[in-house]
Amino acid sequence: MSSVSTCKAMLALLGAVMAAPVFAQDARQIMEEVQRRQRADSQHYEGTLEVIGNGNRIATKRWVYDRLGSFGASKAVLRFIAPPEVKGVGLLILNHTDRASDQWMWRPNIGREQRIAFQDRSTRFFGTDFSFEDLEERDVGQYDFQLSSDEGAAWKIDSTPRKTSQYTHSFLWVKKDTYTITRVELYTKKGLMRTIDYRDFEQLTGIWTARTTEIVDVTRNSRTILKYDKLEYNVPMKDADFTIDALRRGA
Amino acid sequence: MTGASVLFLALLAQNFEQRGFFENQTLFYPQDTANDSGNVVNQDLFRWEASYKIGDWFKLAGAFDARTDTHQQVERDFRLDVDDRSIQRPAFSLRQLSATFHRGFVTAEFGRQFIRWGKTDILTPTDRFAPKDYLSSVVDSDFLGVVAARVTLTQGDDSLDLVWQPWFTPARMPLLNQRWTVLPPELEGVVIVDNGARYPGGSDTGARWNHVATGYEYSLSYYRGHDYFPLLDAQLLELPFATPVLRVQRYYPEMQMYGGDGAIQFAWVTAKAEAGYFTSTTPGAQNYVLYVIQLERQIKEWSLVGGYAGDVVTGGAATPLEFAPDRQFARSFVGRASLTIDVNRSLTFETAVRAAGSFLRAEYSQAFGQHWRVTPGLAWIRGEMTDFLGQYRRNSYATLTVRYSF
Numbered sequence: 001m002s003s004v005s006t007c008k009a010m011l012a013l014l015g016a017v018m019a020a021p022v023f024a025q026d027a028r029q030i031m032e033e034v035q036r037r038q039r040a041d042s043q044h045y046e047g048t049l050e051v052i053g054n055g056n057r058i059a060t061k062r063w064v065y066d067r068l069g070s071f072g073a074s075k076a077v078l079r080f081i082a083p084p085e086v087k088g089v090g091l092l093i094l095n096h097t098d099r100a101s102d103q104w105m106w107r108p109n110i111g112r113e114q115r116i117a118f119q120d121r122s123t124r125f126f127g128t129d130f131s132f133e134d135l136e137e138r139d140v141g142q143y144d145f146q147l148s149s150d151e152g153a154a155w156k157i158d159s160t161p162r163k164t165s166q167y168t169h170s171f172l173w174v175k176k177d178t179y180t181i182t183r184v185e186l187y188t189k190k191g192l193m194r195t196i197d198y199r200d201f202e203q204l205t206g207i208w209t210a211r212t213t214e215i216v217d218v219t220r221n222s223r224t225i226l227k228y229d230k231l232e233y234n235v236p237m238k239d240a241d242f243t244i245d246a247l248r249r250g251a
Numbered sequence: 252m253t254g255a256s257v258l259f260l261a262l263l264a265q266n267f268e269q270r271g272f273f274e275n276q277t278l279f280y281p282q283d284t285a286n287d288s289g290n291v292v293n294q295d296l297f298r299w300e301a302s303y304k305i306g307d308w309f310k311l312a313g314a315f316d317a318r319t320d321t322h323q324q325v326e327r328d329f330r331l332d333v334d335d336r337s338i339q340r341p342a343f344s345l346r347q348l349s350a351t352f353h354r355g356f357v358t359a360e361f362g363r364q365f366i367r368w369g370k371t372d373i374l375t376p377t378d379r380f381a382p383k384d385y386l387s388s389v390v391d392s393d394f395l396g397v398v399a400a401r402v403t404l405t406q407g408d409d410s411l412d413l414v415w416q417p418w419f420t421p422a423r424m425p426l427l428n429q430r431w432t433v434l435p436p437e438l439e440g441v442v443i444v445d446n447g448a449r450y451p452g453g454s455d456t457g458a459r460w461n462h463v464a465t466g467y468e469y470s471l472s473y474y475r476g477h478d479y480f481p482l483l484d485a486q487l488l489e490l491p492f493a494t495p496v497l498r499v500q501r502y503y504p505e506m507q508m509y510g511g512d513g514a515i516q517f518a519w520v521t522a523k524a525e526a527g528y529f530t531s532t533t534p535g536a537q538n539y540v541l542y543v544i545q546l547e548r549q550i551k552e553w554s555l556v557g558g559y560a561g562d563v564v565t566g567g568a569a570t571p572l573e574f575a576p577d578r579q580f581a582r583s584f585v586g587r588a589s590l591t592i593d594v595n596r597s598l599t600f601e602t603a604v605r606a607a608g609s610f611l612r613a614e615y616s617q618a619f620g621q622h623w624r625v626t627p628g629l630a631w632i633r634g635e636m637t638d639f640l641g642q643y644r645r646n647s648y649a650t651l652t653v654r655y656s657f
Binding site for chain 1: 268270271272300302307310351353355356358365366367369381394403405410463465466468514516517518519520521547548549551552554591593594595618621622624654656657
């Protein structure tokens with residue numbers, strides 16, 4: 001898994017607290033192994049999003065996603081390529097190991113970058129069911145973990161963010177044979193907010209990768225399905241293409 | 252076709268991007284004004300934007316506009332405009348044509364381009380290379396490109412923007428014989444003749460240093476050139492047994508600006524501030540400070556922006572013979588609220604409230620499929636005739652915009 005999906009899963013890490021120290025250590029070891037197996041120097045894909053709202057209203061959008069680095073310290077640029085009216089809209093995400101990411105959005109019709117404030121990260125991203133925070137990629141070091149249950153083929157892990165987040169905690173299901181996250185349930189103070197399911201796994205350059213992610217906003221009864229095309233790992237990329245200036249240039 | 256030429260064409264296509272739209276907009280004005288009895292204005296705009304990249308070091312970008320309308324706001328001449336100096340909107344315009352070079356920490360863009368400075372949204376005092384087109388509405392305008400060379404140096408969290416604009420581009424003001432120019436009652440019966448403009452020679456220059464950090468960012472800017480808003484030179488000719496004639500000509504005062512802007516993220520809101528200190532040696536132009544303070548917050552799907560725009564005059568006397576909507580918007584409480592209803596629908600409200608005038612603009616927008624968008628809207632303007640906004644109180648209007656994007 002990876003990209004938004006990976007990010008999602010990683011960031012999805014949230015969880016209630018208080019567990020036996022041995023269990024907590026086990027859960028962390030599992031999550032560190034998940035992260036180790038997902039590690040790649042870079043990633044590229046073209047994503048197709050289908051947004052399905054309350055009344056079955058469907059909108060389709062496409063974006064190109066590039067990520068340099070892995071987990072906590074990675075940088076990513078996401079740029080819409082369809083539909084025509086949002087073509088060129090871009091989002092720059094600079095992830096940090098010790099805090100929430102910095103994000104800037106570029107809208108060609110305004111001609112100016114806009115910083116996405118920390119407190120606004122719970123907002124949905126362009127009407128999809130992803131929030132801006134869901135597009136971050138956080139390191140496992142930013143979460144506390146607790147093994148919630150052993151469900152045979154998968155571990156259910158409860159995670160709690162150590163840093164500011166819209167989520168109070170989350171449950172993650174990790175497949176034992178591949179160490180891939182297959183489902184995430186994200187909770188806020190008010191209860192279950194979103195669920196994320198990762199499907200259609202295949203191994204790409206040694207990394208088990210979901211080709212489909214489905215995110216459901218439980219409170220709105222809306223879901224977004226993201227399918228990954230042209231997915232590649234370890235593609236040559238440059239630091240200079242992940243700056244505000246590059247976002248403006250459309251690099 | 253040879254294999255080599257097929258490969259060449261394939262490479263060419265890979266690096267070529269384009270997009271555009273066709274838009275039809277109808278404006279309904281329920282009330283007549285003294286100089287304009289047109290109640291329905293229809294305008295069409297075709298815009299095509301294309302770019303071609305070679306590697307990551309060179310990009311050529313262009314944009315072309317074709318327009319027509321029913322209210323003589325668009326020229327009827329068959330010519331390609333490249334500098335947006337015409338009184339009416341050109342029928343065919345090269346909106347952008349620029350070449351961008353990038354190497355290491357240096358990005359340089361040459362040609363007709365869009366340059367945006369500043370951080371605040373509703374009014375942006377330091378945005379000195381971004382003239383606007385106010386021809387068909389003073390409360391809803393579109394940016395114009397400028398001919399310039401822009402070099403941006405980026406190092407870590409800092410960037411330095413250096414701009415040289417050799418060819419002046421003015422803001423486009425409303426036509427003198429139409430409703431967005433409000434003439435004083437004393438001019439009733441006087442023939443108004445638009446004598447065009449005297450454009451300044453020389454070039455305009457500017458520099459802006461921007462610093463970005465976690466939780467805040469700020470910049471300092473300097474501009475030396477000319478105001479893109481005009482002062483007006485008016486001469487009244489009164490001959491015996493003839494209708495008096497008022498000849499009006501625009502001219503653009505020399506200007507220096509010392510500016511700064513910043514944004515800080517607090518736990519609940521983002522605070523933004525922007526200010527410019529403007530001086531001029533041109534007789535009739537004032538020295539002043541223009542500033543904006545605003546707070547932003549997202550609450551679920553609502554995006555809320557509210558603030559105050561103010562000014563302080565430090566020298567010179569006020570003149571009625573000017574068109575400067577940015578300054579005249581000052582001393583206003585401004586706000587904007589937009590709601591993303593779902594992936595296809597949104598709702599936006601924008602307002603400015605002053606001591607003696609106000610406006611409220613509301614827009615509902617809905618996309619249909621991948622290409623179509625329909626946006627009905629309403630702008631409601633109230634106030635006293637002595638107020639900048641209030642003088643347009645007979646210009647409240649409804650709009651219907653249909654856009655096909657490709």
